[in-house]
Amino acid sequence: MTLIIGALTLTLTVLIGTFLGDLGSAAATRARAQLAADAASLAAVAEGAPYGDGEALLVARTYAEANGAELIECNCVAGSEAVQVEVDVDGVRASARAVLDPSLFGPAALGVTGGLDPRVADAVETLVRAGGGAIRVVSGWRSPAQQSVLWSAALERYGSPEAADDWVAPPGSSMHERGLAVDLGGDLELAARLVAELGLPLYRPLGNEPWHFELVGSRG
Numbered sequence: 001m002t003l004i005i006g007a008l009t010l011t012l013t014v015l016i017g018t019f020l021g022d023l024g025s026a027a028a029t030r031a032r033a034q035l036a037a038d039a040a041s042l043a044a045v046a047e048g049a050p051y052g053d054g055e056a057l058l059v060a061r062t063y064a065e066a067n068g069a070e071l072i073e074c075n076c077v078a079g080s081e082a083v084q085v086e087v088d089v090d091g092v093r094a095s096a097r098a099v100l101d102p103s104l105f106g107p108a109a110l111g112v113t114g115g116l117d118p119r120v121a122d123a124v125e126t127l128v129r130a131g132g133g134a135i136r137v138v139s140g141w142r143s144p145a146q147q148s149v150l151w152s153a154a155l156e157r158y159g160s161p162e163a164a165d166d167w168v169a170p171p172g173s174s175m176h177e178r179g180l181a182v183d184l185g186g187d188l189e190l191a192a193r194l195v196a197e198l199g200l201p202l203y204r205p206l207g208n209e210p211w212h213f214e215l216v217g218s219r220g
């Protein structure tokens with residue numbers, strides 16, 4: 001996925017280069033902003049695919065900046081199949097929305113449960129199988145380094161540790177780092193129903209993160 005999107009960004013950058021010379025500067029800035037918005041939204045929505053890392057905000061910013069724009073807004077939620085971004089180039093705003101069809105990416109890879117507590121891995125593999133392609137793992141185990149990157153991005157976005165803490169756990173305190181949590185994508189209501197029906201040891205402790213499933217009893 002990274003390779004595909006990397007190639008896409010390169011293509012978009014080359015396109016900008018070829019027609020900048022033919023347009024007036026206002027039109028060129030508008031075109032550049034739109035292309036940056038397109039690239040950022042595509043890269044971000046791909047994070048919700050089975051092979052993404054679930055770091056939509058981070059890649060939206062990276063790809064906006066790689067195309068010469070500043071990311072203003074990203075309506076990008078882990079596990080979501082649609083992303084909307086707004087970018088700015090020299091005061092010119094552009095927005096883009098990208099929608100993913102997860103069925104094109106094949107079944108959720110069971111290999112993404114590496115690093116998880118075996119109880120969580122077993123439950124998630126059972127759940128993904130029972131979902132018949134409608135449920136996938138967006139983010140499982142994270143290294144402390146990966147959690148630090150997410151935390152830095154959240155600090156920048158939300159402005160203070162108190163606000164960032166509502167969305168991302170500070171490094172060292174995430175259940176993902178302990179292998180006790182997964183973020184799921186796809187049909188989350190089906191996932192919750194199957195967890196109950198199959199008696200799997202998972203629950204959703206965070207009201208503002210319906211995609212975050214944790215091992216029952218993980219919080220003491």
Ligand SMILES: [Zn+2]
Pocket residue numbers: 176181182183209211212213
């Ligand atoms: Zn989570």
